[in-house]
Amino acid sequence: MISEQQQDQAALYALGLLDADEDAAFQSELRANAELRDLVRELREGAADLALTAPSVLPPASLKERIMGEIATKRVVPMPAGRASLGWIPWAIAAALAVFCGLLALDRARLERQLAETRAADPLMQTSFYTLAPAAPAPAEAKATVAWQPGRQSGVIRISNLPAPEPGKDYQLWAVDAEHKDPISAGVVRVDKNGVAQIRFKPVEKAEHVKAFAISLEREGGVPKKEGPILLVGTT
Amino acid sequence: MAETPTTQQMLDQEMIARIGRRDQSAFSAVYDRLSGPLYSLAMKMLGDPAEAQDALQDVFLQIWSRAATYDPEQSSVFSWAVLLTRSRVIDRLRARGRRSRVVVASTEETPPAEADASTVESAADTVEKNDAAARVRDVLKNLPSEQRDAIELAFFEDLSHHEIAARLEQPLGTVKARIRRGLLKLRERLNNL
Numbered sequence: 001m002i003s004e005q006q007q008d009q010a011a012l013y014a015l016g017l018l019d020a021d022e023d024a025a026f027q028s029e030l031r032a033n034a035e036l037r038d039l040v041r042e043l044r045e046g047a048a049d050l051a052l053t054a055p056s057v058l059p060p061a062s063l064k065e066r067i068m069g070e071i072a073t074k075r076v077v078p079m080p081a082g083r084a085s086l087g088w089i090p091w092a093i094a095a096a097l098a099v100f101c102g103l104l105a106l107d108r109a110r111l112e113r114q115l116a117e118t119r120a121a122d123p124l125m126q127t128s129f130y131t132l133a134p135a136a137p138a139p140a141e142a143k144a145t146v147a148w149q150p151g152r153q154s155g156v157i158r159i160s161n162l163p164a165p166e167p168g169k170d171y172q173l174w175a176v177d178a179e180h181k182d183p184i185s186a187g188v189v190r191v192d193k194n195g196v197a198q199i200r201f202k203p204v205e206k207a208e209h210v211k212a213f214a215i216s217l218e219r220e221g222g223v224p225k226k227e228g229p230i231l232l233v234g235t236t
Numbered sequence: 237m238a239e240t241p242t243t244q245q246m247l248d249q250e251m252i253a254r255i256g257r258r259d260q261s262a263f264s265a266v267y268d269r270l271s272g273p274l275y276s277l278a279m280k281m282l283g284d285p286a287e288a289q290d291a292l293q294d295v296f297l298q299i300w301s302r303a304a305t306y307d308p309e310q311s312s313v314f315s316w317a318v319l320l321t322r323s324r325v326i327d328r329l330r331a332r333g334r335r336s337r338v339v340v341a342s343t344e345e346t347p348p349a350e351a352d353a354s355t356v357e358s359a360a361d362t363v364e365k366n367d368a369a370a371r372v373r374d375v376l377k378n379l380p381s382e383q384r385d386a387i388e389l390a391f392f393e394d395l396s397h398h399e400i401a402a403r404l405e406q407p408l409g410t411v412k413a414r415i416r417r418g419l420l421k422l423r424e425r426l427n428n429l
Contacts, residue, residue, distance in 0.1 A: 011416035015390045017397045046423030048315035050391045052369040054280035063289050069299045188259040200250045204261045221258040
């Protein structure tokens with residue numbers, strides 16, 4: 001139960017109106033009271049909504065260039081090292097491919113089941129599936145499946161058996177769209193130590209006619225335009 | 237009980253997580269989504285395009301450097317960014333030593349544009365927030381005027397709660413209660429829409 005006095009303090013805290021002593025005292029109350037924390041969050045959301053009542057003005061395009069230039073010069077956090085060795089023996093590749101096909105089918109079936117449930121809840125939602133297969137120099141057992149919702153311009157990618165890249169490199173996802181000359185970046189994707197990732201993504205530009213998705217190996221942090229080799233690529 | 241995140245909030249969280257991993261394309265997307273409303277807020281509070289742009293730059297550099305520490309339990313990405321912006325703007329207001337410069341007008345009295353036509357259009361368009369902005373304005377308009385005045389003064393001006401009480405010529409306890417009731421009603425009514 002939260003008292004009215006606590007609610008008053010919570011409202012002032014959410015707006016940053018408490019003085020230093022009051023703020024410190026309220027923070028210790030917050031640490032001990034989950035209900036109060038939830039209230040503060042609600043009040044913060046309400047306060048932030050007030051920003052939407054400001055008259056709409058867009059910043060100049062040059063500001064984005066200035067900021068992007070600024071972050072590009074900042075130090076980047078190094079990626080964890082460690083790249084798994086690649087299987088190269090022909091029979092091993094063949095066996096891996098057989099396993100890969102089976103797992104891919106299972107993966108796809110699982111994603112289709114998940115999306116079918118969502119689709120049932122929202123009949124307007126359209127989802128396309130893309131199966132990404134390895135291209136040299138990717139390991140033969142690497143695989144990925146993309147569930148793409150063009151109406152929402154967002155999707156989910158599930159990757160497995162893709163070893164972490166060497167330090168200073170990142171994998172980057174691209175949407176190959178019929179209306180765009182160059183692939184559209186959908187962001188950097190990072191796999192865990194088992195070579196697995198499941199990530200929600202959103203391309204940086206509108207992609208209404210996606211023919212394929214691809215994953216390339218790029219400089220750490222990603223690049224605005226594809227530079228590195230394609231490791232995985234696939235269509236519907 | 238905390239509210240379940242919307243799809244947009246989950247997408248925002250994913251983008252911030254990617255920024256935390258130094259993903260510049262995610263940063264670019266977050267800039268495109270948030271820069272309009274954040275710049276609009278900075279303009280309303282500062283009233284000066286050059287200062288508003290500097291403030292926005294500070295905010296996005298903070299988003300870049302602090303993304304890894306963003307806590308979704310404490311606020312949505314939008315609220316986090318708005319409150320960062322408000323904080324940076326208040327720093328600037330204090331630095332230039334002019335407090336309370338902005339006249340907080342009620343929403344319907346707000347002039348539609350303060351800059352040239354090339355830069356003024358719907359900032360909310362860029363983040364698909366036109367509807368959300370209209371809903372907030374509508375809910376705000378329907379709050380009791382004393383609550384609306386109190387929360388607008390509290391949010392848009394660099395005033396302490398004591399100064400707000402003095403400005404409104406009301407006891408401090410009354411002002412605190414108005415701010416609390418106004419914010420709670422605002423959130424509750426927006427949640428119920």
